[in-house]
Amino acid sequence: MQAQDFTRRTLELVGWSLLVETYRAGATYYTTVSSADAGARFARGEAASREESERIALEKAEKWLGQTRRFPGSDAVKKPQ
Amino acid sequence: MVTGTTSASDVLVSTDWVAQHARDAGVRIVEVDVDTTAFGQGHVPGAVGWNWSTELCDTLVRDIIPKAKFEALMSRSGIGNDTTVVLYGDNNNWFAAWAFWQMKIYGHRDVRIMDGGRKKWLSDSRDLETATPSVAPATYHAPAPDMSIRAFLPEVQDALKKGTPLVDVRSPQEFTGEILAPPGLPETCQRGGHIPGAKSIPWGKACNEDGTFKSTAELQQLYGGAGVTPDKAVIAYCRIGERSSHTWFVLKHLLAYPDVKNYDGSWTEWGNLVGAPVEKP
Numbered sequence: 516m517q518a519q520d521f522t523r524r525t526l527e528l529v530g531w532s533l534l535v536e537t538y539r540a541g542a543t544y545y546t547t548v549s550s551a552d553a554g555a556r557f558a559r560g561e562a563a564s565r566e567e568s569e570r571i572a573l574e575k576a577e578k579w580l581g582q583t584r585r586f587p588g589s590d591a592v593k594k595p596q
Numbered sequence: 597m598v599t600g601t602t603s604a605s606d607v608l609v610s611t612d613w614v615a616q617h618a619r620d621a622g623v624r625i626v627e628v629d630v631d632t633t634a635f636g637q638g639h640v641p642g643a644v645g646w647n648w649s650t651e652l653c654d655t656l657v658r659d660i661i662p663k664a665k666f667e668a669l670m671s672r673s674g675i676g677n678d679t680t681v682v683l684y685g686d687n688n689n690w691f692a693a694w695a696f697w698q699m700k701i702y703g704h705r706d707v708r709i710m711d712g713g714r715k716k717w718l719s720d721s722r723d724l725e726t727a728t729p730s731v732a733p734a735t736y737h738a739p740a741p742d743m744s745i746r747a748f749l750p751e752v753q754d755a756l757k758k759g760t761p762l763v764d765v766r767s768p769q770e771f772t773g774e775i776l777a778p779p780g781l782p783e784t785c786q787r788g789g790h791i792p793g794a795k796s797i798p799w800g801k802a803c804n805e806d807g808t809f810k811s812t813a814e815l816q817q818l819y820g821g822a823g824v825t826p827d828k829a830v831i832a833y834c835r836i837g838e839r840s841s842h843t844w845f846v847l848k849h850l851l852a853y854p855d856v857k858n859y860d861g862s863w864t865e866w867g868n869l870v871g872a873p874v875e876k877p
Contacts, residue, residue, distance in 0.1 A: 516638060516726070518718040523805075531779065538718045540638045547631070549687070550778050553767035554800040554839075556630055556687055557780025561637075579780040586774055586788055 516541050520565070525551060528573065529580050535572070537565055544568035548576040607696075607849045608711045608809065609682055611720050618642045623680045624673060628652070628691040629714065630838075638724030640684070640710075640717060644673050644731060648691040648838070652698060660746075660860065663738050666702050670736035677705070677736060684710035684717065688800070688807045693842040697858055700745060702738040709845065715807040745848070747831045747857035749865060752791065755831055756873070761824050762794040763832045765843040766863065770835065771796040772877035776867070783836050785867030789876040791833070795822045799839040802846045815851055826853040833859040833866075 521538040532551040537544055546568040548558040557579050560571030609617075618625050618640055625643040627635050635645035646652060651669055652661050661669070675681055681704065683692035692709050699707045710717070747755075755762060769775045773788030790796070801818055802810055809815070824830055830847060832840040837860025844858040866872055 516724050517721050518638065518724055519721055521719040521721070523719075536715065540724050543637075545637055547686070550767070552769060552798070552800075553778035554687060554798075555778035555781055557778065559631060559633075576779075583775060583779040585769075586776075 520544075522565075528577055531580050533576060535569060537569055539565070546572040548572045607708050607845075609708050610711055611716050611722060614640060614682060614684070614710050614717075615722060618682075622678065623682065624675050625682045625684070625710075626673065626692075626695065627685055627714065628683060628695045629686040630690055631686055634686050634714065636726065638726050641723050641725040642729055643684075643725075644729060646673070646695060648694060652691070652695055660698050660701065660741075663702065663741060666698070667736045667738050670704075670738075671733050672731070674731035674734050675736060676734040679706070679734070681707045682710055683707065684713045686714045688715065688803045688842070689713040690799075690838045690842055693845045694838040696845055697745065697841040701741045701743070703742060704738075711809060712807040719806060745844070745857055747833075747859040749861055749869075751857070752831060752833070752859050752861075752866070755829075756792060759793070760829050760831060762791050762859075763819075763824055763830060763840075763843060763847075764790045764794040764796050765799040765832055765834045765839050766790075766796075767798055768796060770863070773874075777835055781835070783864050785835075785863055787867045787874050789867070789874040790863075791866055792873050792875040794833075794875075795824060797822055797824065797843070799834070799842045802843065809846065809850060812850065815846060819847065819851065826851065829855040829857070831857045831859050833862040835863045836860070837862045 519539045523536045534549040534551050537546040544565045546560045547556045549556045558572050558576035560568045562568040619642045625640050627639050627643050628646045632647050683695050685692040771790045776788050777784040832843040834840040841858050847853040848856040
């Protein structure tokens with residue numbers, strides 16, 4: 516078995532810059548979603564098609580991103596919005 | 597030895613080299629991922645997998661892997677004291693670097709990193725294997741740990757007074773305190789920001805898009821341009837110590853800076869300390 520059809524793309528999702536990478540091994544596509552700045556993978560998906568694998572991963576990514584608190588101002592840590 | 601994209605080095609091997617030598621006697625390939633399920637999706641044929649969250653740490657006390665546990669891990673991975681170990685993993689080798697750093701703490705002589713990590717192996721359309729290889733156990737004896745490459749909290753506090761360069765390798769959003777941890781990563785802190793005076797040089801700036809390390813000249817410019825030069829002691833930190841082990845690897849082994857330490861307590865220690873000074877943005 517070989518890794519095949521590796522693709523990499525960036526996109527914006529709810530204000531975050533993300534890196535989406537997908538490859539196929541055998542009959543399964545595997546997707547990972549990373550935050551572009553931190554470089555940290557935080558969601559993944561796998562399915563029989565690239566589209567479905569990426570859809571699953573991005574759905575999880577959106578959920579995680581929605582739970583990530585952002586503190587835009589220097590006082591925000593003391594007084595969470 | 598075939599090297600990667602940097603200048604000649606005895607700590608980097610290319611994916612070509614691994615494809616040719618993965619099953620050589622005296623060579624052991626080891627995958628260490630952030631995503632502990634990735635190994636099971638397919639890995640370099642013959643590679644063994646290590647779980648960073650259970651096998652590369654003390655699971656009771658927050659600490660690196662204890663000596664006896666390290667020796668047992670090496671033994672059951674078929675690694676002897678003279679084995680050439682090649683580490684690779686996802687996220688451009690985050691935890692491969694974490695494993696490399698710990699192997700150097702325990703004095704393993706010949707340990708290297710596969711340039712580009714898992715990403716490059718996949719994008720090169722290389723062979724994958726899903727079976728866990730059967731490995732004949734080896735005998736391994738580690739010396740006492742060398743803590744000269746590890747910084748503890750008192751040393752970091754002292755560095756503030758002395759002006760020792762601190763390199764914060766987290767993302768810009770973590771450095772400024774906009775976020776406390778990257779999305780989806782649970783280990784966090786009570787305060788955002790950075791250690792006063794730290795330079796922000798995110799770990800990823802040391803890598804090309806394909807996951808390989810940038811050239812020596814580019815790396816020298818990256819760190820030297822920020823005032824992080826080999827004539828000074830340097831301490832790198834991140835959130836839990838794995839991204840900073842990546843930067844430690846670059847500074848210590850690709851650029852040959854003589855005095856570089858990884859502060860693995862990192863922001864999950866500093867950002868939770870009562871009364872610790874924090875700088876923002």
